[in-house]
Structure formats: C-alpha cells, structure tokens
Amino acid sequence: MEEGCEGAGEGEGWRAARGSQCRAAPGRASLTRALRNHGRACELMGALVWWLAGCCLVHAVAAGNPDAKRLYDDLLSNYNKLVRPVVNTTDVLRVCIKLKLSQLIDVNLKNQIMTTNLWVEQSWYDYKLRWEPREYGGVHMLHVPSDHIWRPDIVLYNNADGNFEVTLATKATIYHQGLVEWKPPAIYKSSCEIDVEYFPFDEQTCVLKFGSWTYDGFKVDLRHMDEQAGSNVVSVGVDLSEFYMSVEWDILEVPAVRNEKFYTCCDEPYLDITFNITMRRKTLFYTVNIIIPCMGISFLTVLTFYLPSDSGEKVNNKCLFKFIGGLFFINKI
Incomplete structure (x- = not known):
C-alpha cells in the first residue's frame, strides 16, 4: 500500500508539472506569432522603402533632362517615317555605308x-531632324529607336x-545638323x-x-x-x-x-x-592532321613490298596499314 501511495504521489506530481507546461505553451505560441508578424512587417517595410527609392529614381531620371524629352517630342510627334526625307521629290538622298x-x-x-x-x-542627312542646340538646353545629339525614323x-x-x-533594330544617333548614324x-x-x-x-x-x-x-x-x-x-x-x-x-x-x-x-x-x-x-592544321599522316601511311605501305615474299609479316603489315588508313579517313569524314 505504501508503494502504491508513493506511485500515486509521483503520478500526481507529474500531472501537475505537465499541466504547468501545457499552461505555458500558449505563451510561447503567442511569442512565435509576434515574432512572425514582426518579420512580415520588416519585409513589408523593406519593400516599401525599395519602391519609394525606385519611384524617386525614375522621377529623377525623367526630370533630369527635360530638354531631351521636349526635343524628342518636337522632332517625332508629327514625323512620317514612310516618306523619304528630302525637300523636293526630285532630290537625291545620299546614303553612306561601311x-x-x-x-x-x-x-x-x-x-x-x-x-x-x-x-x-x-x-x-534628314532635314526633318534638325534643331538649334541653344533652344534645347545645349543638347547636340539624341539617341532614338531606329524604327521611329526613316531608314x-x-x-x-x-x-x-x-x-x-x-x-x-538598335537605336540611331541623331545630331543637330540632321546627320543620322545607325550601326546595327x-x-x-x-x-x-x-x-x-x-x-x-x-x-x-x-x-x-x-x-x-x-x-x-x-x-x-x-x-x-x-x-x-x-x-x-x-x-x-x-x-x-x-x-x-x-x-x-x-x-x-x-x-x-x-x-x-x-x-x-x-x-x-x-x-x-x-x-x-x-x-x-x-595550312598548319591540315599539314599536321592530314598531309603528314597520309604520307606516313603511304611510306610504310611501300616499305612492305621490300619484305620477303615468304614472310608472314608482309601480309599482316599490309592489312594493318590498310586498316589504319581506313580508320584515319573515316575519322576525318
């Protein structure tokens, strides 16, 4: 009976400890959820920072050279790329190539x-793509998509x-005199x-x-x-x-x-x-890989004729050299 009471006491103590652990579990789960939410908040904050930085960069690039944008709009807003860029229809347009x-x-x-x-x-030269640099903030040249102009x-x-x-169709370079350069x-x-x-x-x-x-x-x-x-x-x-x-x-x-x-x-x-x-x-490659091997095989084949006719190696050597020559030419083909 004493042993049973002692076992019962140990069981009650174990259940009490287990209950305390179970009661402590919700606290750890709350902490885990809090840490997870904090991590998500940090990720969202980082993404927001990068998005704002990108917007600022795009705005800076767009606003960095407004003269070039204005020049691009003025040149190509009413530009017809299907018409040969000459003042008169009878004029000849010179195109240089290299x-x-x-x-x-x-x-x-x-x-x-x-x-x-x-x-x-x-x-x-395209007379429709001329401009005065001082009217556009000193812009002397402009890079435009080549499929937007006559080519x-x-x-x-x-x-x-x-x-x-x-x-x-790479970009073309336009100069203020009307010169167009395209190097695709x-x-x-x-x-x-x-x-x-x-x-x-x-x-x-x-x-x-x-x-x-x-x-x-x-x-x-x-x-x-x-x-x-x-x-x-x-x-x-x-x-x-x-x-x-x-x-x-x-x-x-x-x-x-x-x-x-x-x-x-x-x-x-x-x-x-x-x-x-x-x-x-x-010729070095072909000399080393074709001419010299062919000459070597031919020379060895001729040497077999100097062997005695009753020699068994004569037939064997001829067959061997023919086999080597066949493998060589098959490999080259």
Whole structure:
C-alpha cells in the first residue's frame, strides 16, 4: 500500500508539472506569432522603402533632362517615317555605308556559304531632324529607336539564309545638323563561290553585295563612307579594327567597289556596294592532321613490298596499314 501511495504521489506530481507546461505553451505560441508578424512587417517595410527609392529614381531620371524629352517630342510627334526625307521629290538622298567585320564565323565548303558577324554602319542627312542646340538646353545629339525614323532599306543581295535585312533594330544617333548614324550588328550567311582545287593551300574571295531593295540611283545615292571623289573603289572597304582572328583563315585584303547596274525593266540605275573579302587558309592544321599522316601511311605501305615474299609479316603489315588508313579517313569524314 505504501508503494502504491508513493506511485500515486509521483503520478500526481507529474500531472501537475505537465499541466504547468501545457499552461505555458500558449505563451510561447503567442511569442512565435509576434515574432512572425514582426518579420512580415520588416519585409513589408523593406519593400516599401525599395519602391519609394525606385519611384524617386525614375522621377529623377525623367526630370533630369527635360530638354531631351521636349526635343524628342518636337522632332517625332508629327514625323512620317514612310516618306523619304528630302525637300523636293526630285532630290537625291545620299546614303553612306561601311562594314566593320567582327568575326569570320564559318566558311562552309560543301554548301558554299560564308557566315560573318558584321556591323553595318550607315549614315544620311534628314532635314526633318534638325534643331538649334541653344533652344534645347545645349543638347547636340539624341539617341532614338531606329524604327521611329526613316531608314534606307539596305539589304544583302547574295544572302543565303533568308534574312536579307538587319534583324536587330538598335537605336540611331541623331545630331543637330540632321546627320543620322545607325550601326546595327548582324550575322549574315552569304553565298560564296569556293574553288578547292588547291586545298588546303588555297585562297578564296567571297563578296558581300549591299544595296537598296526599293530605291533606284535617282532616289538614293549609295556611297562608301571612305570613298574619294572621282573613284568608285576603296582599297580598305571593311574595318578590321574589331576583328577576332580566325583559327582557319587569314584575311588578305578587303576592297570595296561601287557599281551601277541597269536592268531591262527600268531606265533608272540601281546602285550597290560590293565588298570583296580575300582570305587564305591556314595550312598548319591540315599539314599536321592530314598531309603528314597520309604520307606516313603511304611510306610504310611501300616499305612492305621490300619484305620477303615468304614472310608472314608482309601480309599482316599490309592489312594493318590498310586498316589504319581506313580508320584515319573515316575519322576525318
């Protein structure tokens, strides 16, 4: 009985302690909820601070150069980008063009296609985009989306991909005299006649023929930016200052020629600028990986004929060299 009373006493004490813990649990839950609510409040406060900072920044940018915004509105509010920017319809608009070769990506011998990464630099004067800088807080130039103004439809005639025009319409730079400069990047795939008679010691010349698809020579006078008066040939027609060296080709010369062509359908001339890219193949790779192995296999095959006819190694060596040669050519294919 004493043992039972002692056990009963221990049970009562345990239930009392358990009850005190249960009574303390709501206090901890309240504290947890309070901390959670405090964290949410801090997050909301942080988001509000960032939102206010962003609004202030946008307001500062918008209000930082009101003259440029006013100039943009004045120039393009009633601007018609579909009309050629000339005072009289009979006036000829001169458009200057130049290429900057960034990378010679690929020269496909089988399909006869050259892939290049180019900057197509173009410039012309638009009389509707002139202004007096002192009337607009000294703003001398303005960057505008190129699809908001008139642009010459300069395309690559010998395109082999289907995208004749520039696909990325970057912003154009307008100067207060009315000069417009547009330098969009583009990756072109152009057809190229490739002669592999002297492969791998060959030189290839691929052309890039640019011209207006719509306007004839009486509407748009297409010129090279570096063209001298009285000459239609530019010895260095492609800018190579940003060119990444190719591992397979060396660029030898890049002249440009201005051509006038008359078609049977029309009396007006159509102008184009043809850029000739002459390149020479780097032969070290092919010499080490093709020519030397072929010469080695051929030399060893000839040596087998000097072995005695009754030698068993003669047939084995011939079979081995033929097998090695077959594996080599299959690997190259």
